[in-house]
Amino acid sequence: MVNTSLYFITAALYLLLGLRDLVSRQPVPVETTNCRSSWRAQGLLFLTLVVHAALLHRVLFASHQMVLSLGNSLSLVGAATVAMYWLASFRCRLGVLQSVLMLIVAGLVLAPLVLPAEKPVEYSHLLTFKIHLVISLMADGLFGVAALHAVLMSVMEQRLHNHDRPFTPLGALPSLVAMDALLFQMIWVGFLLLTATLVSGIFFSEALFDKPLVWNHKVIFSLLSWIIFAGLLMARQLWGIRGRRAARWTLAGFVLLLVGYLGSKFVVEILLHRG
Template sequence: MILASASPASVVLTLAAAVAYAVPAAGARRLSEPASRIALLIAWMLHAAVLAWTLWGEPPRFGFAPALSITAWLVLTAYAVEKQVFPQLEARWALAGLGSAAVLLALAFPGNPLHVSASPWLPLHLALGVASYGLFAAAVVHAWLMTRAEKQIRQAADPRAGLPLLTLERLTFRFATAGFALLTATLLAGFFFSDSLYGIAVVKWDHKTVFSVLAWIVFAFLLLGRLRFGWRGRKAVRVLYTGSLLLLLAYAGSRFVLEVVLRRPA
């Protein structure tokens, strides 16, 4: 772990965000709806402050754990927006626990200092990649909710509890489609502008590139199967999980090996 590299301000912000997330996560059944919503909003704002300090602090840092932390924050942002449209959407306790774990992980593994890049397009390239992470993570969360709703239907649970199954299914594929579009843009930028982005004339076929392309193929297979053959239910969820796992291994997995296992800059 690299806790020694964290500044006192980042430690305080991170611990405050983790505690704020823990309140709605641990007290999901005891807190009222307004109190739980306020606690999650405070945690979300503190999390945003942690990310701003990490990416624009002195020195700015990035790595697998900050990437996962940004992903968790994006998922929570999507949930906050959806909650206004679908009040019956219930995943607050799980997402709050995810947020708490993400900020603590980023405190333990803050990544490597970012160096001044020769290309002004590199931050945009990274932003597209992380945004695709966030959208696919949101798709995975909705797929999990869809699976839970399907199980509740089999158990003859109250049909008015939570979002309807078909609504969850539509939301899952909307997030997956948006994530696929951003992942496509990220890969195209890497392939066609690798010289200006990374200073190499040809694409570097490392673990990150290979896993990213494999994930793209799986997601394309999923969306084609949905469009052409009407895939839904468990089959679609399994394919989505497979692609998301490959995408997770592409950046976060390879950076984890470099930063934690091999202990050298990526």
């Protein structure tokens, strides 16, 4: 049994990171493009990730098999999203995005306390499952960052169209053109990871069920998400789709991924009470 204090310590670290950025943010011009995170900020975020990883290791491997309940899965997806953001922050830090992400993950860290379940994953020892899980978490994490990024872009574009005040409370932000380019860079990498997730899932299904593909809700929603992102990238190349339309399709694809990954766990553990 994991000490509950470790949950609250991890959540407090994320909370402090989020509030620290909101409180200490200085007004800056919207046109600022040199927005890379400082080494100090990256170091603090990395240390928080290490603490979160230690917590996840204790929670997920409390028994000989992996305990991948809904609460643990939410915390795991949160950690993957922060990890993908941390890697992206070496390229560019997007103002209030980090604060919002930290506050969300602070809540996700506590999810296993609210949604406990002790049923282990019987096939967690399979190498194909481990590879599939890691790749899928990377895809979910990167698309999670892209989804938050898309929301921020939509807010910026809406306020610009309404001729509202500058975005000084949001911190240092690049132009919408630069943010749009960064969004599609993340979508391209996420799409490749999602494709690898589907391919690795075929090998995992073959090893577990002796079938190359089992048509369950996870596969269906993942394929629908893949189709959306493939269509979005194609529309980008052919018609130059951008702005709020691209943001809406990004959010739709991410929601389908979450439904596919977490939907069955919610139905089984919350609605049907089969822990």
